[in-house]
Amino acid sequence: MADGSKVLDVAGVSKRFGDLEVLSDISFQVAKGETVCVLGPSGSGKSTLLRCINWLERPDAGQIYLTGTEIGVTGAGIVMSDRELSRLRTRIGMVFQHFALWPHLTVLQNLMEAPIQVQKRPSAEVRDEALALLAKVGLSDKRDAFPAKLSGGQKQRVGIARALAMRPDLLLFDEPTSALDPELVGEVLVVMRELAHEGMTMVVVTHEMGFARDAATRILFLDRGRVVETAPPERFFSAPETERARQFIQRYAGHVANGGCRT
């Protein structure tokens, strides 16, 4: 049953694409202030899991609760209207792999668009908050630039600020640094670490083992659509319980063990 003390409660979620079972019976909870890193090989269903949480993909089975409230379908199995679903989605911020900024709007307008148009908050208040968020991610000087004129790292910092402007209860990150040149990864991770440190509740799908090791409160290891292992990062990286996790760490995170992680 839903546990209201958790920000996110994923209960038995399954998803198929045709014959392919992408997620099978996934359950986990995220408490307030936690940073959960979802790790796993490519094709293990990490992104699909994230997209099921805010119903960008509709789960075939299972239930998702945001602070105790069902998302998508009610307990009685009734699918929500677009309007209800949209209202819940405004409480979940999302950061995309390819940034997904709105190209026709300036940086500042990107931050203000949904709070004003969807949340109907007063524009003066939204603007002040947006300017503060841009300062926080170090992009005050880019407020009037269009996204196309920014570097990848800058775009992703705008993406994070845009998500924060919604004052979300939960932030989802879908491989936020995978599309970046290596030298630009650091500036994005700095912002994410800061958020984790401030107690933002986050679910992060990533391949950045350094970040997972020292910013996550918990690791969720997925393989072939199943949660194979869940553990605090120290234990996961130093003493994984399963053979699959051991192989994964060796292949993807070998350099972490050698102290060569990038930040």
Place this chain on the structure above:
Amino acid sequence: MIHDFGIVWSERNLLLSGLGNTTILSVLSAAAALLIAFVLTPALMSKQQWLAGIVRGFVDGMRCVPFLLFAYIVYYGLPSVGLRLDNWTSGLVALTIYNAAYMAEILRGAWAAQPREPIEAGIAFGFSNLGLFRRIVLPPLLLAAGPVIGNQMIQIIKDSAFLTIIALPELTHAASSIQSRHYVPFAAFITAVFLYWGLCLVIEAGVSSIDRLAMARR
């Protein structure tokens, strides 16, 4: 020859009112066609197969009909099924419906070429239905499709010349009246050609200002 143009000059009021009517016809029907396309295009992109199929049939069918024939049908044909429209209404309706099909296809093409992620971000940030289309989908679409829409507007201006056959007093009709009244075909028609050209230059200027907006965002 100079004398012929002198005659055309003496009839300038007729030509200018023709130019005015051509402008009104083109602008009104282009705007209306674009508005209708805003409804048709989401239908073309719809996951509902039956809806997409019906609209696809209309768009493809309409684009295969010669405009002159379509104008004949609206003005001369519809009265036999009990729908009688005056020449102005017929002209506007014909131009609008005919070009709505083109506009819908133009926007569909531009939409299909847009990246999916920004729209998905719109959904994830709580936009839905009309708000999603109006705030997130449409603006980049119009910027991307601006030059092609401008091109279609030029097509509309030229198509409007056909409406002379239903006695609409537009520019071609005015030029044709002047030539039949004074027997100055070359001077009358060449003057009309230059006036059409001037109108198209105005459209081109509009297109390049949209293009500047788009370039800043690219």
